Amino acid sequence: MIGVYSNLYYPTRWVPLRRRGLGWQRCNEMYEEHGCIASCGLAYDKILELVLDIKGCNLHCKYCWCWKMRYHSEDIKKSPKDVLRDLECRFDEVVKDKFVSKKGYRIGVIRITGNEPSLQWDHVKEVLKLIDRSERLRSFKVIIETNGVAFAKMDVNGLDNLEINIDIDVSFKGVNYDQFEWLSSVKREYFRYQIEGFVKLFDYYEGTNVSVNPVLGINHAENYCVWKRGKKYVMDVEIIDKYGNKLNFYDYSKDFEEEVLSRKELRYDEAPFREYFGINRETTRLVVAVVYKGRRYLHILPSELPDLI
Numbered sequence: 001m002i003g004v005y006s007n008l009y010y011p012t013r014w015v016p017l018r019r020r021g022l023g024w025q026r027c028n029e030m031y032e033e034h035g036c037i038a039s040c041g042l043a044y045d046k047i048l049e050l051v052l053d054i055k056g057c058n059l060h061c062k063y064c065w066c067w068k069m070r071y072h073s074e075d076i077k078k079s080p081k082d083v084l085r086d087l088e089c090r091f092d093e094v095v096k097d098k099f100v101s102k103k104g105y106r107i108g109v110i111r112i113t114g115n116e117p118s119l120q121w122d123h124v125k126e127v128l129k130l131i132d133r134s135e136r137l138r139s140f141k142v143i144i145e146t147n148g149v150a151f152a153k154m155d156v157n158g159l160d161n162l163e164i165n166i167d168i169d170v171s172f173k174g175v176n177y178d179q180f181e182w183l184s185s186v187k188r189e190y191f192r193y194q195i196e197g198f199v200k201l202f203d204y205y206e207g208t209n210v211s212v213n214p215v216l217g218i219n220h221a222e223n224y225c226v227w228k229r230g231k232k233y234v235m236d237v238e239i240i241d242k243y244g245n246k247l248n249f250y251d252y253s254k255d256f257e258e259e260v261l262s263r264k265e266l267r268y269d270e271a272p273f274r275e276y277f278g279i280n281r282e283t284t285r286l287v288v289a290v291v292y293k294g295r296r297y298l299h300i301l302p303s304e305l306p307d308l309i
């Protein structure tokens with residue numbers, strides 16, 4: 001069962017670690033030649049994560065951070081065994097890195113993300129089985145990031161037979177039908193599938209090794225910093241509707257409130273806006289306003305603030 005991946009973001013994940021004095025791992029130079037897909041970055045504090053970016057999605061979010069990955073990077077095809085080999089190889093490289101150990105960092109998370117892992121679910125399940133059997137990897141938490149839509153019509157079982165701890169983060173594109181339709185650029189009915197996908201996963205896995213969490217897939221960013229020519233610019237970034245109004249992410253639809261929030265609290269802190277290099281700048285501008293020194297600028301990105309150019 002072949003999975004399709006991208007390694008477009010491979011070296012960028014290590015950049016924050018270089019800033020923390022961890023050097024530039026040689027994997028960041030060799031990954032293209034080796035076709036490696038196991039990138040490594042910072043999860044939190046001193047915990048590192050191995051990250052797999054799966055290609056392909058069923059939504060078209062205007063602000064999508066991995067738009068470039070989907071449309072401007074080559075497909076890298078891997079069997080589950082190839083994926084395991086990449087993960088274990090990267091794990092070995094990180095473990096023997098003297099900067100990593102000297103600074104007290106260690107790997108604690110494997111993140112399966114990118115575009116939409118549920119679209120290659122049979123492959124992902126095989127990868128999870130291999131991680132579960134890997135002496136080197138099975139102690140790590142696995143986080144799967146999904147929009148949940150496809151799960152509404154899929155069999156979700158199978159992960160509770162494993163021993164690894166898994167978080168499935170269902171990333172909601174807004175909290176009601178209008179927000180969803182605007183942000184995701186697909187039919188509003190799909191918001192119902194997000195809800196149904198979440199409910200199905202949550203109810204099936206409640207009380208098992210799999211924790212299913214609702215998270216907000218995009219949020220406003222207060223005190224967003226841009227550095228230019230050694231100067232720091234601090235601004236607020238708002239996520240806006242088609243009329244330019246700031247979206248209210250507490251304006252829940254009835255079914256979202258009754259079926260999602262009744263089960264688990266929504267995590268708001270997962271995805272504040274970031275001007276990632278992988279976005280489509282044109283569509284992202286449509287959902288962004290920047291507030292700087294008391295003035296509000298519609299449809300510009302933080303780096304495009306007049307003071308910065």
Ligand code: SF4
Pocket residue numbers: 057058059060061063064065066067114115116147
């Ligand atoms: S943000 Fe996620 S769900 Fe939306 S288009 Fe991008 S990959 Fe798909």
